[in-house]
Amino acid sequence: MGPLFLFSVCCFAALWSNGPIEAQPPTTPCPALCICEKWTVNCRRKNLYEIPDNIPPTARYMILAENHFANIQPLEITFLNELLYLDWSDNELEMDYEFIFPGISKLAYLDLSGNKLNAISPHTFSELNRLVFLNLSRNPTIKQIDPNSFVSNSLLTFLDISTCSLEMIDISVFEKVPTLRVLRMMDNSWYCDCALLDFINWMKMPLLGRELLDPEETICHLPKNLTGKPIMEAEAQLDQACILHFSIRVLIFAGLMSCAVFLAGVIAAWLLGVVSVLYNRTIFRTEEEGEYRGIK
Known part of the structure; x- marks a missing residue:
């Protein structure tokens, strides 16, 4: 499944409401080191450190792969209002x-594969409301993904x-994107x-047609008893272990609740006893004082 094939599907899904694409390619100049063909600007492997000048504002496909970009300057690309595809x-x-x-x-x-991204937050892609295809692979510094990272990418x-x-990854990362169908x-x-x-x-929910690519290579690293096992085949072992774990937790919770109820009962009985003793002593002392005054 090549990226251009996937992108053709993506573009149809994202842009169906915009009508047909114009028949004429851009006529503005092409960046000096890049190759321009119709709506494509290809700057692959041009030893670039920053966005080149003279990118046609009507470009729809831009390839900046295999260069030396270290940061993204928003003002350098936000003018590309027609851009559909960015590698x-x-x-x-x-x-x-x-x-x-x-x-x-x-x-x-x-x-954005093969970079040094280190955090994916709810802000990261919040401005990309038409995003259909996102590749974050080969970023070894990504250690966690915020549960709300893709909420804006409907x-x-x-x-x-x-x-x-x-x-580990929170299941809500995926649950909050109902359109998500293919994962790697x-x-x-x-x-x-x-x-x-x-x-x-979530993956096995019927009628939604979700697909995990390379399932045999998507394996458990830990715990040791599941090391090397494809995660989609770990369900039986996890079911058994989690039911046992849940049962133990329920028993511990029930035991703690029983202890709490018992201690509460003991404390309540002790307090009732103290109040009763104090009350009886007060009554007894009042009666003694009354008798003493009667004798006088």
Whole structure:
């Protein structure tokens, strides 16, 4: 499944309401080191450190792969209002937790694989409302993904988070993107615990046609008894272990509740006894004082 094929599907899904694309390619100059053909600007492997000048504002496909970009300057690309496809793979791009990817209004395909991204937050792609295809693979500094990272990407269909440094991921990352259908997650150090059952059940929901690419290579790293086992085949062991774990937790909770109720009863009885003794002593002392006054 090549990226251009996927992108053709993505573009149809993201841009169906905009009508047909114009028949004429851009006529503005092409960046000196790049190759321009129709609506495509190809700057692959041109030893670039910054966005070149003279990018046609009507460009729809831009390839900046295999260069030396370290950061993204929003003003350099936000003017590309017609851009649908952006390949920024295999560079040195870094993004912190507060970074917001520039709002390119029609962008449907974004490849950021092979960079140095270290945080994916609810802000990162919040301006890309038409995003359909997102490749974040081969970013070894990505160790976690915020549960709300893709809430704003209501058309996101394909997500690649393979070959990162992920160990666990909150199922709500996926649940909050109802359009998500295709995932690639291999080559991560997945810790297969009870939370993974939620992911397996989400993947297997009927009628939604979700697909995990390379399932045999998407394996558990820990615990040791599941090391090397494909995560989609770990359901039986996890079911058994999690039921036992849940039962133990229920028993512990029930035991603690019983102890709490018992202690509460003891304390309540003790307090009642103290109050009763104090009350009786007060009554007895009042009666003695009354008798003493009667004798006088």
